[in-house]
Amino acid sequence: MEKIVEELINLNVGKVNRNELLAHHTTLKVGGPAELFIEPSSIENLQKTMEVIRKHKLKWRAIGRGSNLLVSDEGIQGAVIKLDSGLSTLKINENEIQVGAGHSLVSLAMIISKKGLTGLEFASGIPGSVGGAVYMNAGAHGSDISKILKRAHILFDNGKMEWLSNEEMEFSYRTSVLQKKRPGIVVEAVFHLKRGEKEEINALIKRNKEYRKNTQPWDSPCAGSIFRNPLPNYAGQLIEQAELKGYAIGGAKVSEMHGNFIVNAGGATADDVLKLIEHIKKTILDLYNIRMETEVEIVGQH
Template structure:
C-alpha cells in the first residue's frame, strides 16, 4: 500500500490520506477508516488514479457525498475514491444540462428551478451527489432519474470511458446496469429538462421540501434504509409493527418515519446493522414480507 501512496503523491493526485475515518464522509456519521482515501481534483486525475490502482492491484470503491451508505466500524480495505470538488462542473445549453458526478443533487435541483427548468422537482430534498443519483436511479414523489437522463459518461474498471445512453443504463426501481452487470464510475451525466413556469416549479419544490421536513428526520441518517416492497411501503410496515423509536445503542428508528435510522450522537455501524436485522426479522414474522436494503452496506472483506 505504501507503494500506491507514494505513486499517487508523486503524481500530485489531489488529496491522498491514510486511515481516514469514513464517519467524516457519510451522512449518518458512522464508519471506520479507509486504508487509503483519495479525492482527485479532476476527471483526468481520476483516470490516472484508476490506472495507478489497477497497476498496483489494490481493491477500490467510490463514494460521493456519503448518503445511502453504511460503512462497517472496521472501515474499508484498499482505496476509497471520493468524487467531489473538481468533478462538480455544470454546463447548460437551452434545456439540456451536462453536470459532473460530484455536483450536489439538491443544489442542482434548486438551481434548475430558479431558471424555470422542469424535471428535477422530485430531487429538491434528495441528499447526495449527481453520480450517486445516476448510479442508483434516485427518486421521490413519483419520479426518478430515469425520467430525465439522456446519457451518462462511465469509467469502467479496465480504464475505458464510455457514454451509456438512457436505454443502456437499464434503469428499474432504484437500480441501474452499473449495479447489476457493468460496474463502473459515473463521471458526468446529461439531463433533458423542459422549460416551464418558474413560479409553479419553485412552488412544487417548496411543497416537496416541506413534506420532507415534516416527515423525515434532520438528525444524521443514511436516507431510506429499505426499498419499498411495492405495493407496500417499508415505512408503513415498520410503523405498523410499532418499531418507530426503537433503539440499539445510539442508533434509533426515527420517530418521524419508520424507514429511517438516525444517529443520536455516538452510534456505531454495528448498532445500525443490528437495527436493520431486527426490522427485517420483525416484518418477516408479522407480514411475511422480505425487506431489502436500499442503503449500501459496505463491510471490510478484503485483507
C-alpha cells in the same frame, strides 16, 4: 501501500490520505477508516487514479456524499475514491444540462429552477450527489433519475470511458446496470429537461422540501431510506404498523418521524445500525411474512 500513496501524490491527483475515517464522509456519521482515501481534483486525475489502482490490483470503490451508505466499523480495505468538488462542473445548453458526478443534487435543483427548467424538482430534497443518484436511480415524489437522464459518462474499471444511453443504463427501481452487470464510476451525466414557469417550479420545490422537512428526520444524522419498498407495501408503513418507531439498539434508533429511517441518536456504531436492520427484518418477516431488502448500501469488512 506507501508506494501507491507516493505515486498518487507525485501525480498530483488531489487529496490522498491513509486511514481516513469514513464517519466524516457519510450522512449517518458512522464508519471506520478507508485504508486509502482519494479525492481526485478533476476527471483526468480520476483516470490517473484508476490507472494506479489497476496497476497495483488494488480493491476500490467510489463514494459521493455518503447519503445512501452504511460503512462497517472496521472500515474498507483498498481505495475509497470520493467524487466531490473536483467533479462538479455544470454546462447548460438550452434544455440540456451536463453536470459532473460530484455536484450536489440539492444545489443543482436550485440552480436549474432559476433557469426556468423543469424536471429536477423531485431531487430538491435528496442530499446526495449526481453520481450517486445516477448509480442508484434515486427518486422521490413520483419521479426519478431515469425520467430525465439522456446519457451518463462512465469510467469502467478496465480504464475505458464510455457514454451510456438511458436504455443502456438499464434503470429499474433504485438500481442501474452499474450495480450488477457493469461496475463503473459515473463521471458526468446529461439530463434532458423542459422549459417551465419559474414560479410553478419554485412552488413545487418548496412543497417537496416542506414535505421532507415534515415527514423525514433530515435534521439528524441518517442515511435516507433504509429499505426498498416491498411493493405494493411500503417499508415505512410496515415498520410503523409493527410498532418499531423509536426502537433503538445502542445509538441507532428507528426515527419517530418515519419508519424507514434510522437515525444516529448519538454515538451510534455501524454495528448498532446493522443489528437494528436485522431486528426490523426479522420482525416484519415474523409478523407479515414479508422479506425486507435494504436500499442503503452496506459496505466494508464485517
